[in-house]
Amino acid sequence: MGTPLSSREEQTAEVVDRLHEEYPDSTISLNFSNxxxxxxxxxxxxxxxxxxxxxxxxxxxxxxxxxxxxxxxxxxxxxxxxxxxxxxxxxxxxxxxxxxxxxxxxxxxxxxxxxxxxxxxxxxxxxxxxxxxxxHEVVEGIVVDTHVQRLSRRLGITEEERPEAIEQDLMPLVPESEWQQYTHLLISHGRATCTARNPDCDDCVLEDICPSSKLDGDVDLASGESW
Known part of the structure; x- marks a missing residue:
């Protein structure tokens, strides 16, 4: 099992830093022109x-x-x-x-x-x-999709369960300049490594700071890729 950092603020900052390095081009994956x-x-x-x-x-x-x-x-x-x-x-x-x-x-x-x-x-x-x-290039909050919901809980950043409550819990922890990118980083990591039913903890850049690392039977209810 990984060892989480001493505070949620430190945990969040370290998660964001590592995922930025791992997924430098992370962005929205829906196609649109207007x-x-x-x-x-x-x-x-x-x-x-x-x-x-x-x-x-x-x-x-x-x-x-x-x-x-x-x-x-x-x-x-x-x-x-x-x-x-x-x-x-x-x-x-x-x-x-x-x-x-x-x-x-x-x-x-x-x-x-x-x-x-x-x-x-x-x-x-x-x-x-x-x-x-x-x-509109207006950032008022953090998009909490299924990946953000799952990973934020697994990483020990929040214990909230509902998306609205998770967002309110995350906003003081994630720097406002990172509110938009936080979502994209966790979506990228959720798709590539920390999947809902079979997370690849051995190949995870967050393994050593993740309190859920290698927990047996870690099955999450959210398995889609919705926004």
Whole structure:
């Protein structure tokens, strides 16, 4: 078993430093070319891999190019266009509703505040954080996806369980200048090494400071790659 550092602040700082060295080019893996495409991609990514989302949006973004396109399409048609995405029927409803609101209340522009974004159907704080950070260059918090949730707990940085509580716990620990990158670093490490069911502790750059290292039966409930 690894030996965690003496405080959560030290633990967090060391984790960030090591992961920066290990993944110097870590960034968002969803493909998009504008704010609307980003919003759609993030909604679709819930409980679905980014790889699958990118495959689907390649043709989706050719067919639908404006909020009006999504707002006016028959929901069943949009759902059919999304049928390889998990929960595609629900997500089709979220997207058409959100885009109607964007057209009717925001002059066709994706909102740039947390409150306005989370008022959109299907948009929670996690999704809003991603859109703000990568669409508007506004960093208000830390995106807590399944990887961030799993690794932050395994590394002893937080004991919270719910994403919202984890975010609030992380924000005082992670320097504000690292709030955006913290997510990308943990996602990269979660995909490459610290996977949900079979973490490769022997090949982990954090093994010696990880309190969960080599624990038997360490199975996590979160196994997706969603934002």
């Amino acid at each position: 704010r609307l495409e980003l919003l759609i991609a993030v909604i679709l990514s819930a409980q679905c891999t980014d790889e699958r989302v990118n495959t689907e949006t390649e043709h989706l973004f050719e067919k639908y190019q404006s909020p009006e396109d999504y707002a006016e399409v028959d929901e069943a048609e949009l759902a059919e266009d999304l049928n390889s995405i998990t929960y595609y029927n629900n997500k089709a409803g979220y997207i058409t509703s959100a885009c109607r609101t964007i057209v009717e209340e925001h002059d066709g522009e994706v909102p740039d505040t947390m409150s306005e974004l989370t008022d959109l159907q299907g948009v929670g704080r996690k999704t809003a954080n991603v859109v703000l950070q990568h669409g």
